[in-house]
Amino acid sequence: MYDVIVVGSGATGAWTALCLARAGRRVLVVEAGRDVSADELGRLLRYDKPPDPVPAQPRQSLLPGHSSVIAPFLVDDELNPYATSGADDYRWFRSRQLGGRTLLWGGVTPRLSDEHFADWPFTGADLEPHYERVERAMGVDKDQPLTAAERALAEAFEQQWPGARVLPRPGVAGWPQRLDEHGVAWPAGASPVLFLHDALDLGAELRTDCIVESLALEGERVIGVNVVDRLTCERSLIRSDSVVLCASSIESTRILLNSRNADHPEGVGNSSDHLGRHLRDHISFTVSGTTDRFTGPDSRMQLGGPYGIYLSLPDRGYQVEGWAQRGGARPGQPARFGLATSAAMSDDSANRFTIHPDLVDAWGIPAVDISFGIGADDRAVIQRAEAEIKQACASAGFEITAVDRHYEQISSYVHEGGTARMGASPEDSVVDPWSRVWDAPNVLVVDGACWPTNPYPNPTLTMLAIASRVCDALTDSWGE
Numbered sequence: 159m160y161d162v163i164v165v166g167s168g169a170t171g172a173w174t175a176l177c178l179a180r181a182g183r184r185v186l187v188v189e190a191g192r193d194v195s196a197d198e199l200g201r202l203l204r205y206d207k208p209p210d211p212v213p214a215q216p217r218q219s220l221l222p223g224h225s226s227v228i229a230p231f232l233v234d235d236e237l238n239p240y241a242t243s244g245a246d247d248y249r250w251f252r253s254r255q256l257g258g259r260t261l262l263w264g265g266v267t268p269r270l271s272d273e274h275f276a277d278w279p280f281t282g283a284d285l286e287p288h289y290e291r292v293e294r295a296m297g298v299d300k301d302q303p304l305t306a307a308e309r310a311l312a313e314a315f316e317q318q319w320p321g322a323r324v325l326p327r328p329g330v331a332g333w334p335q336r337l338d339e340h341g342v343a344w345p346a347g348a349s350p351v352l353f354l355h356d357a358l359d360l361g362a363e364l365r366t367d368c369i370v371e372s373l374a375l376e377g378e379r380v381i382g383v384n385v386v387d388r389l390t391c392e393r394s395l396i397r398s399d400s401v402v403l404c405a406s407s408i409e410s411t412r413i414l415l416n417s418r419n420a421d422h423p424e425g426v427g428n429s430s431d432h433l434g435r436h437l438r439d440h441i442s443f444t445v446s447g448t449t450d451r452f453t454g455p456d457s458r459m460q461l462g463g464p465y466g467i468y469l470s471l472p473d474r475g476y477q478v479e480g481w482a483q484r485g486g487a488r489p490g491q492p493a494r495f496g497l498a499t500s501a502a503m504s505d506d507s508a509n510r511f512t513i514h515p516d517l518v519d520a521w522g523i524p525a526v527d528i529s530f531g532i533g534a535d536d537r538a539v540i541q542r543a544e545a546e547i548k549q550a551c552a553s554a555g556f557e558i559t560a561v562d563r564h565y566e567q568i569s570s571y572v573h574e575g576g577t578a579r580m581g582a583s584p585e586d587s588v589v590d591p592w593s594r595v596w597d598a599p600n601v602l603v604v605d606g607a608c609w610p611t612n613p614y615p616n617p618t619l620t621m622l623a624i625a626s627r628v629c630d631a632l633t634d635s636w637g638e
């Protein structure tokens with residue numbers, strides 16, 4: 159019998175396990191995917207092709223930057239199907255292995271600003287100490303020097319948007335790799351090397367290849383999780399006092415929706431009919447090109463990684479982030495640059511998913527049917543952003559040679575959030591301000607599923623700050 163079962167070992171699961179293990183409780187991390195070997199990690203870091211056949215990925219291969227090198231770290235679409243039935247064909251990019259998507263993520267870690275919490279049941283100030291804790295734990299670097307080309311771009315941006323300030327792009331320090339205690343190299347932002355190994359050292363336990371199918375119910379009460387062995391398909395029950403869902407925004411809600419009995423006929427947490435609704439992602443585009451005002455990469459600067467420039471424009475409704483003169487050109491050649499712009503989506507409760515009546519995954523677990531569309535107002539924001547970025551680049555003497563309008567296809571930013579929204583009342587939300595499911599308070603949802611809105615900054619740092627706040631409250635409640 160465990161005190162807490164944490165579902166998932168990605169960003170939020172590994173960090174949650176560490177916070178709870180530090181409080182001295184018996185913690186089990188249950189991870190659906192495989193453990194990863196040093197060889198696999200080495201190939202990923204060297205960008206070497208894997209020897210095995212690439213998984214079937216008609217959907218995952220649409221992820222920008224997809225290649226046979228990263229393919230093993232994204233799911234096999236045939237084993238993990240989902241349906242779409244809305245105006246836009248929702249692209250759900252997901253990983254199933256130890257560390258989840260943190261083996262692939264870019265490590266860019268901006269905070270949300272105060273205005274982004276307008277519709278949340280807590281404020282930016284409430285989250286401040288937790289942001290600090292997470293940034294310390296991950297080693298976030300906010301002071302990387304800019305290249306000369308980035309400084310020129312920053313100047314042009316600040317002229318275009320008077321009052322706006324371009325900052326060094328905050329990101330996980332030590333890119334591209336970090337060694338664990340056995341000398342194995344991991345991507346620098348990978349949750350096992352950042353958090354999970356420390357949690358295990360403190361006594362937390364880990365089971366990989368263990369898929370949570372649903373919450374185990376006894377009447378109204380949740381008594382643990384029902385799991386399926388990924389390799390043998392054997393089913394069993396693991397008991398615990400509490401369950402913390404960190405399986406990622408859509409997977410956590412899928413588990414809640416698949417947890418049904420006479421007391422929870424529509425799934426645990428669905429008494430308000432909000433479960434699965436309010437799915438939002440970021441809509442984005444990228445531009446890249448050259449500038450002959452500067453030459454080649456600046457050899458003193460870190461190539462790749464999360465560093466560069468970052469600009470948040472709350473009154474325009476979007477952010478711009480990117481790099482210049484860090485790579486992609488030979489010395490003496492015009493410098494290259496790349497910028498990514500993303501905007502939030504407004505609320506539309508029709509953007510939702512339900513459990514498909516027939517479709518199941520390779521383990522017989524009911525799959526989701528996602529209905530999703532981008533509203534005309536949201537498209538207008540990102541189209542206006544595109545015109546503004548083009549103007550700012552032209553005024554800086556940066557020539558755009560390629561534009562990728564990801565917003566035409568939705569979604570390519572992998573920043574999905576919502577579907578088990580947090581709120582102050584059980585009538586219009588799924589979890590309370592401390593992430594406890596109103597209908598089952600020993601179940602907590604701390605990943606992006608609990609977000610009441612999905613503001614445009616890259617979300618992972620904020621997910622971890624929320625997890626930190628929730629874990630503090632949970633451990634305080636144990637002391638009572």
Ligand SMILES: Cc1cc2nc3c(=O)[nH]c(=O)nc-3n(C[C@H](O)[C@H](O)[C@H](O)COP(=O)(O)OP(=O)(O)OC[C@H]3O[C@@H](n4cnc5c(N)ncnc54)[C@H](O)[C@@H]3O)c2cc1C
Pocket residue numbers: 165166167168169170171188189190191251252253254255256257258259260262263264265266267368369370371404405406407409413464571572573605606616617618619621
């Ligand atoms: C290429 C790429 C670049 C990105 N760059 C950035 C960036 O720069 N900045 C940023 O903020 N975000 C970025 N992201 C997004 C970031 O990766 C996610 O926000 C973050 O990983 C979410 O954490 P999570 O814990 O919710 O999910 P994940 O990290 O995906 O972890 C979920 C875990 O749960 C496991 N799981 C799922 N279902 C079950 C189940 N039923 N039972 C047991 N386990 C289960 C999965 O196997 C996985 O290990 C990027 C993502 C990608 C793919």
